[in-house]
Amino acid sequence: MIKIEIDLIIAIKEAVKKAFSEISINAVEDLSLEVPKEKRFGDFSSNIAMRLSRELRKAPLDIAAGIIKHIEKSDIIQDVKVEKPGFINFYISNKAVIGVLEDIIEEGVEFGSSSLGKSKKAQIEFVSANPTGPLTVAHGRQAAIGDSLARILKFCGYNVIKEYYINDEGVQIQALGKSLKARFMEIVGEKSEFPENGYKGGYIYEIAQKLKDSGVTERTQTSSASLSDDFFMDYATKEIMSTITKDLEDFGVHFDVWYSQKSLTKSGKIEKALEILKDKEFLYQKDGATWFRSTDFGDDKDRVVIKNDGSYTYVTPDIAYHKEKFEKGYEKIINIWGPDHHGYISRIKAACQALGYDKERLFILIAQLVTLYREGKPTKMSTREGEFVTLAEIIDEVGRDAARFFFIMRRTESHLDFDLALAKAKTLDNPVYYIQYAHARISSIIEFSENTKPNLDNLALLDKQQEVDLIKTLVHYPKIIEAAAVNLEPYMLLAYLQDLAGFFHSYYNAYRIVTDDKPLTEARIVLIHAVKNILASGLNLLGVSAPEKM
RNA sequence: GUCCCUGUAGCUCAGUUGGAUAGAGCAUUUGCCUUCUAAGCAAAGGGUCGCCUGUUCAAAUCAGGCCAGGGACGCCA
Numbered sequence: 195m196i197k198i199e200i201d202l203i204i205a206i207k208e209a210v211k212k213a214f215s216e217i218s219i220n221a222v223e224d225l226s227l228e229v230p231k232e233k234r235f236g237d238f239s240s241n242i243a244m245r246l247s248r249e250l251r252k253a254p255l256d257i258a259a260g261i262i263k264h265i266e267k268s269d270i271i272q273d274v275k276v277e278k279p280g281f282i283n284f285y286i287s288n289k290a291v292i293g294v295l296e297d298i299i300e301e302g303v304e305f306g307s308s309s310l311g312k313s314k315k316a317q318i319e320f321v322s323a324n325p326t327g328p329l330t331v332a333h334g335r336q337a338a339i340g341d342s343l344a345r346i347l348k349f350c351g352y353n354v355i356k357e358y359y360i361n362d363e364g365v366q367i368q369a370l371g372k373s374l375k376a377r378f379m380e381i382v383g384e385k386s387e388f389p390e391n392g393y394k395g396g397y398i399y400e401i402a403q404k405l406k407d408s409g410v411t412e413r414t415q416t417s418s419a420s421l422s423d424d425f426f427m428d429y430a431t432k433e434i435m436s437t438i439t440k441d442l443e444d445f446g447v448h449f450d451v452w453y454s455q456k457s458l459t460k461s462g463k464i465e466k467a468l469e470i471l472k473d474k475e476f477l478y479q480k481d482g483a484t485w486f487r488s489t490d491f492g493d494d495k496d497r498v499v500i501k502n503d504g505s506y507t508y509v510t511p512d513i514a515y516h517k518e519k520f521e522k523g524y525e526k527i528i529n530i531w532g533p534d535h536h537g538y539i540s541r542i543k544a545a546c547q548a549l550g551y552d553k554e555r556l557f558i559l560i561a562q563l564v565t566l567y568r569e570g571k572p573t574k575m576s577t578r579e580g581e582f583v584t585l586a587e588i589i590d591e592v593g594r595d596a597a598r599f600f601f602i603m604r605r606t607e608s609h610l611d612f613d614l615a616l617a618k619a620k621t622l623d624n625p626v627y628y629i630q631y632a633h634a635r636i637s638s639i640i641e642f643s644e645n646t647k648p649n650l651d652n653l654a655l656l657d658k659q660q661e662v663d664l665i666k667t668l669v670h671y672p673k674i675i676e677a678a679a680v681n682l683e684p685y686m687l688l689a690y691l692q693d694l695a696g697f698f699h700s701y702y703n704a705y706r707i708v709t710d711d712k713p714l715t716e717a718r719i720v721l722i723h724a725v726k727n728i729l730a731s732g733l734n735l736l737g738v739s740a741p742e743k744m
Numbered sequence: 745g746u747c748c749c750u751g752u753a754g755c756u757c758a759g760u761u762g763g764a765u766a767g768a769g770c771a772u773u774u775g776c777c778u779u780c781u782a783a784g785c786a787a788a789g790g791g792u793c794g795c796c797u798g799u800u801c802a803a804a805u806c807a808g809g810c811c812a813g814g815g816a817c818g819c820c821a
Contacts (some may be wrong), residue, residue: 248800494817535816638781
């Protein structure tokens, strides 16, 4: 929140106290302002009069009138008015607005950052794709959203850890190992049978070929058939993880922690977690299996944690994993999952509650499906048969910037239509180019005007309507960042940047920045510097580059 | 069958703890380059916010019930 807004809230609170001393403090405690959609309703608006209407048993308009009697015009407040149902609308002075412009220049790319998170620890776990194949488009979306969210939270003062959970054991990994073995035998010309639940993707052949080229059989002087299943499993996992890591690097996504499920199993933490559940009597035996009483916490049915063959189900290690997350003291524990894990949310939340943790600290975001459109037609995808579009292919085809931008473009829980042709287009239709172009255009003007230095003394000259509008848009940047952080929705920032770029392009067409009028030029250069700062700052938070030239 | 998500302009989507005459981009139509990047700008048309009932000063937003689309419902992961 910027200083102007804080000042206004204080002014309102005091005015309310003076006007209606009888009301409870709570009624005005969590007061916040909104930005009216329409300019004529001012720059900030409060609905406090309507909200107090019931308690005071008075008409909102009368309450509003009573409040504004105690709000004085100042350097900041140019005007304050009461509107129809009972809104109190504030009109900010140009002087105050220009003050923010000075802040933006002074703070540079730090403008908009805050201490909202109070240096508390936040963990965000995302992608966490099983190492059984390359990253797909769906993972790409999770990667883009997760990484951007991490950047935004960090900008808001959180101490953020990005984590990738590697599912490196279990039935799927065994199937992977067997698939590789079969392909390897095939290549070296020995008899083999492809497993029923195997991975048919062509990438298995590539790994098999690589294994053959490494001369493994010659080196160890063993026959192919004597190589163990575990050997193939480890080799395949390692190879695929290195591909995944590389794809993520190419996408500009770095993880702080790679957490291996195998290590979790070895640590004994799973047994520990089960023991606690058992002690709290949330476990019971039925049909030779051990069940977790998740229905006690709102789940549809109880869940098996130990199968009758003694092995764990998928959820069991995950319970221990989440227990550890809570133990590490994260203020926010954020998971980004695919839609196939939807039914899984209540299960894991139940487990966290059963262990005695506050489920409000656990945020599970479901990144909805991505449908790729090529030439206006959706592309078919089937992971099972190895027919899918990989993240690497998307990056290759449309570039990192466009890919990241498009993945973030919609609300996380909305289905996303990804139009490949549009993302690739270097035209006005493409929103990522639209924003980057504004940045490049400003850079170009600044270069053109290199003789003119920005000068903060003449900012009062920025009195054209479009200039004031543009600055006011800049003023709201910190509020947008905060909203994106609180709602865990990076797309909110993206939408703002589109607006800002639009205001700039419009301004650019209406007025010349560089003219013979030196003081005016100096002031306008300051303005475009500020716009450039925020475009660069916002794009960076999305993980998209802000080019100087296009 | 149970649960979850979605339903807003021709298309893709916004709509901030409920707020003022429901917005943007694309598409369509019409204008703007001797001047800082036309990869741009200006203007116009386009709506039963899926349907019904309720809650209140106020409902696209909240509650309940329908309708339609998608997804999840394993001792798989």
